[in-house]
Amino acid sequence: RKEVEQDPGPFNVPEGATVAFNCTYSNSASQSFFWYRQDCRKEPKLLMSVYSSGNEDGRFTAQLNRASQYISLLIRDSKLSDSATYLCVVTHTGGFKTIFGAGTRLFVKA
């Protein structure tokens, strides 16, 4: 079983839609959680950190459920510019080991 699993998609949604991605992780000792975004042929960039209490940044909301070992990302009012691959990221081993999920592809269409 992979340490971090995501639905690869692709998710095809119209502009303005709400879309949610889930990610599960296998190591219960995982310490930190993030969502990164990667555009085609570009480097990954941090989208947001994920906290146990949940956190929101504009149209983006991230949730962490430690008991069930999953992380979610909700995007409201999708924009064309949200089209990208979203990577779930988990760290453990004192933070030095960072595991990336395989990514979920999102296409937002006009």
Add this chain to the structure above:
Amino acid sequence: DTAVSQTPKYLVTQMGNDKSIKCEQNLGHDTMYWYKQDSKKFLKIMFSYNNKELIINETVPNRFSPKSPDKAHLNLHINSLELGDSAVYFCASSRTQGNTEAFFGQGTRLTVV
């Protein structure tokens, strides 16, 4: 000013050759990484260094040898290149260990022919 820069951006080479990829960060970060992203877009950590010391070595063939001359640099040398080494290699850094945001370089697209 590029925070994490790696060179070259593209590298095409023949099987059996030895090549190096350089990485430098000007963010003052303590921790640096090398990742490999294969054709299936799966991003896997290869090495993690903290203050020039190797912390993580993820079962990478010993043909891959990272070298960190100082905190700001982490270079990757690959001996006897194989076809399966073709991938995009990303260097990254973070302020301390991986509990903080990692900043990535633009990647080096390596093609072994």
